[in-house]
Amino acid sequence: MSLLEVDDLTVTYRTAGGDVPAVRGVSFALEAGQKLGLAGESGCGKSTMALALLRLLPRTARYTGEIRFDGEDILTMSWGRLRAVRWAGASIVFQGAMHSLNAVQRIGAQIAEPIRLHSKATEAEIRRRTGELLEHVGLPARRADAYPHELSGGQRQRVMIAMALACDPKLIVADEPTTALDVMIQAQILTLIESLVAEQGISLLMISHDLSVLADTCDRLAVMYAGRIVEEGPAAAVFGDARHPYGRALAAAFPRIGDPASRRRPQGLAGDPPDPADLPSGCTFHPRCPARLDHCDKLDPRLWPAGDDARAACVHVLPDKGLSLVAKESA
């Protein structure tokens, strides 16, 4: 049994202008100790998905499908059970650490909060544990007395990670953990996350728009576009040899330095990510696709085996490019 299994998850936001689908049927599994990277651009539904995993979305969101964590369905479990899972089972590290920390409380108290709420530890034990956690993420234990504004961006992100580790979770969901950080600080944080995950056997779901960062950190990658996973497979395969044109574009967006192919040749995609309230017909990527075929506006391909242990949702990996399917549908 996998630690986390998501099965045909959909999330729809109810708005005044009608229902907006944010996640449209996503399935994946994450094994214990595995690191999965979820890539995609703003509005593709990746952050909605991260929040849905712990049922943290606003009330206007409607879910269908199943999210099984350790065999229990998150979407149907009781509030009490859900709270327990949120504290001890899985933690989320958000982007923008400044806004996620309480500005008027010392960081030590913020790290200690979940421990105090969910264990019967004495004050001295809590203090010791907080110090340990801080040293674990590379900050001196005495920094527990600091306020968030006294720390740099990188240090605040370390505090966020310490908070996520406070209750020994089995899964960490990191939503853009290094966005807005400098390259060197980003490298520090990624190294830290990697070593913590490896040491403690925690599973990691890391979300980012930067495929190269994910490929460097994770075992497997999934690429999301317009609320669906369009490509999924081992990190090296997805990053180095994507089968979906969108995966290829994302991989090429951040060039490899020294590669003559990208020198003075920035790679991008024409057009903009689609509006979730007004998705294109057929394959949602077809208006921007450089490898579009005539029937792409009619056929909406699902994930299909594409190479070793990988899947892609593109007519180019379907047998006979999906033409027989189109014929069947129009018949």
Add this chain to the structure above:
Amino acid sequence: MSAPILSAEDVHVEFEARRGGGRARAVDGVNLDIAPGEIVALVGESGCGKTTLARTLLGLERPTSGRVLHRGTPLAYSSKALKRFRRDVQLVLQDPSGSLNPRHTVYDAVAEGLRIHGDVPNERERVADALSRAGLRPPERFFLRFPHELSGGQRQRVVIAGALVLEPNVIVADEPVASLDASVRGEILALLLRLRDELGLAALVVTHDLGLAWNIADRVAVMYLGRIVETGPVEKILTAPEHPYTQALLSVLPDAPGSPVVLQGEPPDPTRIPPGCRFHLRCPVLASGAAAAAGVDGACRGEDPGVLAGGTAVQAACHYARTVSSSADPAAVVRP
């Protein structure tokens, strides 16, 4: 190299630090030349002074000492002279949502420069022309849109069109793609490259993203704690860097070859610049003992490697690199 169009000559910019921390030397002696039609990437981490240097080159900040030269003439800071200067040197900011007034239409945003400079004739044609050059076609379709009706990439194109409408020769772009989606990023960079080819537009691109420099720049200048520590053509600096700081920056990129050299700690505070080489406290070459083996560790700790000259030559402000490599030209150092 043809005569530079915009230069910094030994520019220093100091600020009074908050909470009585003394004076912060945000820019601490920089020489930098931008030639016509050249794209220069100014690379560094946040707080290294790269944005302050860019603002100084734009005349938005006055240097504490040193000067900014526009076509060889020192920049005058009277409002009339500045206004003339700004027709030639334009700015593109990082956050396209913030750099457009939410109450102005696309047309007004692009025409703003023309109106400021009293260029009334052919306003409509010139706005349309700038929009289509920036890739918003047909331009008439965008005239009456408001910024909130556009995507991030389209907004950045509007900002670029607003800069182009005055027909400048230089664009200073501060992190032009940092807040854009990955797939849109390449398109905006391609636009900057195309504008250079079509209009001979020079650009100074301020960024923390070395991949961006590899994508579009001709020359790169790496900044650390208020100084340029290494500069030269992109092909050389990004593939065979000599300064340990540049080497470390490149080594931590996700798909860099070799093992990453992750520098510990944060960049030091510009109010307390270390003596000797400003990088020596974090320098992996000094820490590994290689500098001592080459006999320069004393210099690293006690001797300022100096301010690098402008121009296009390959230079690194590093005692170790100068000792071990013959390619570094000692004459490049203008002030020890």
Add this chain to the structure above:
Amino acid sequence: MNGLVWARRRRTAARFWSQFRQNKAGVFGLVVLALFVLTALLAPVITPDNALSVTRPPGSPLDGPSADFPLGTDRSGRSMVDMIIWGSRVSLTVGFWATFISIAFGTLFGILAGHFGGWGSSLLMRVTDWFLVMPSLVLGVALAAVLGRSLTTIIVAIGVTSWPTTARLVRAQTLAVEARPYIERARALGGGHLHVMTNHVLPNVMPIVLAQTTLMVGSAILTESTFAFLGLGDPTTASWGATIQAARDVGAVSSRMWWYILPPGIAIVLVVLAFTLVGRAIEGVLNPKLRERR
């Protein structure tokens, strides 16, 4: 180019109106307001020539409602209906002028202080502190003593005591706008102080000023009535406040002459309410955050 500008303005106005229309209370306020303004403008046409004459009054004093005088007569024998109609002129005049003074000064000084900062800004803040703690009533009494009892005195007293509130509001908004990157962009394009203030700050401050204006007219009318009721108003004009004061003088309360007190009181409440409703509605349209919460 003019065509383009007009097309855009029409579009903006149409969008504003369609959102304003959704606020029922705001529309009600607008209708009430339109009726009052119309009445005030047409007062000389719809009332007889001798309506306000004390020497040749149309009726006999202190009569109850009748067919000729639907709301009775006052102590001089003038029709209460005509008194209310003429009173609307005074109230609206005072409301508009006092608000104009307050908004003009407040916006001007607020933007200047916010834009330039420095000692000018500090000075303005001290001045506003001073005005904020000074009651307008006391100032009104003092001004009336110096300038004499007239409408101008009331307008000046209200305007002078209320502009600092506007100035503070505008200054705060100016500071917020000036921190936006588009101000940096405008400066890099070559725009000077005047350009930044008129092209960027003013349009972004105007919505707040507009909402503030409509709210302020209501409170200015209320203040005028208070002044008149306290006998600080112009004795020769028939404002609503002055009418209530006259009613009190003849003991209308104890003699149950409701027609003498209630109509002017209700008129004041209606106008102030109308301005407040319209002001809130405008605020709601211009500030999307408020709209969502409604």
